[in-house]
Amino acid sequence: MSEPVVARVQTFAETLLPSMGLELVEVQFRLEGHGWVLRLFIDGKDGVTLDDCSRVSRELSDYLDVEDLIAQAYHLEVSSPGLERVLRNLDDCQRNIGKKIKVKLREDVADQRVLIGALRQVEGETVEIVLEDGTQCQIAWDQIRKARLSL
Numbered sequence: 450m451s452e453p454v455v456a457r458v459q460t461f462a463e464t465l466l467p468s469m470g471l472e473l474v475e476v477q478f479r480l481e482g483h484g485w486v487l488r489l490f491i492d493g494k495d496g497v498t499l500d501d502c503s504r505v506s507r508e509l510s511d512y513l514d515v516e517d518l519i520a521q522a523y524h525l526e527v528s529s530p531g532l533e534r535v536l537r538n539l540d541d542c543q544r545n546i547g548k549k550i551k552v553k554l555r556e557d558v559a560d561q562r563v564l565i566g567a568l569r570q571v572e573g574e575t576v577e578i579v580l581e582d583g584t585q586c587q588i589a590w591d592q593i594r595k596a597r598l599s600l
Contacts, residue, residue: 462489470494471497475537484523485521486526487513487526488526488527491529497529535597542571547568549568550578552565
């Protein structure tokens, strides 16, 4: 039931957000303890303000009212992905070069499965991280189980 809603909302948001100087990070529609929640995570070059979230929420509410996509009651939430946002793909990594990241690997590299350091570059399908001890480490994207910004 949630997949068609997510797909339609994602399509709408991907056309709306660039005109606002924003990008879509993720859409979720799920049943939680207090009922159904439609959640959008958005980001911008200079971050996301409360005003950005309000504008997107109003536009999306209008769209949902007109399209009548969701039959049951739900809560709409629009927010930033947070300071420790997940890096979902190489484009996310490219936008965050120079920032501190935490990477969980599928297999050990130099007897480590978790690496923390500065994201130095993205080249092809590989990311390069400068670890806290100064060691440079190149990792193929398909070897990364999870990557996120770190404080």
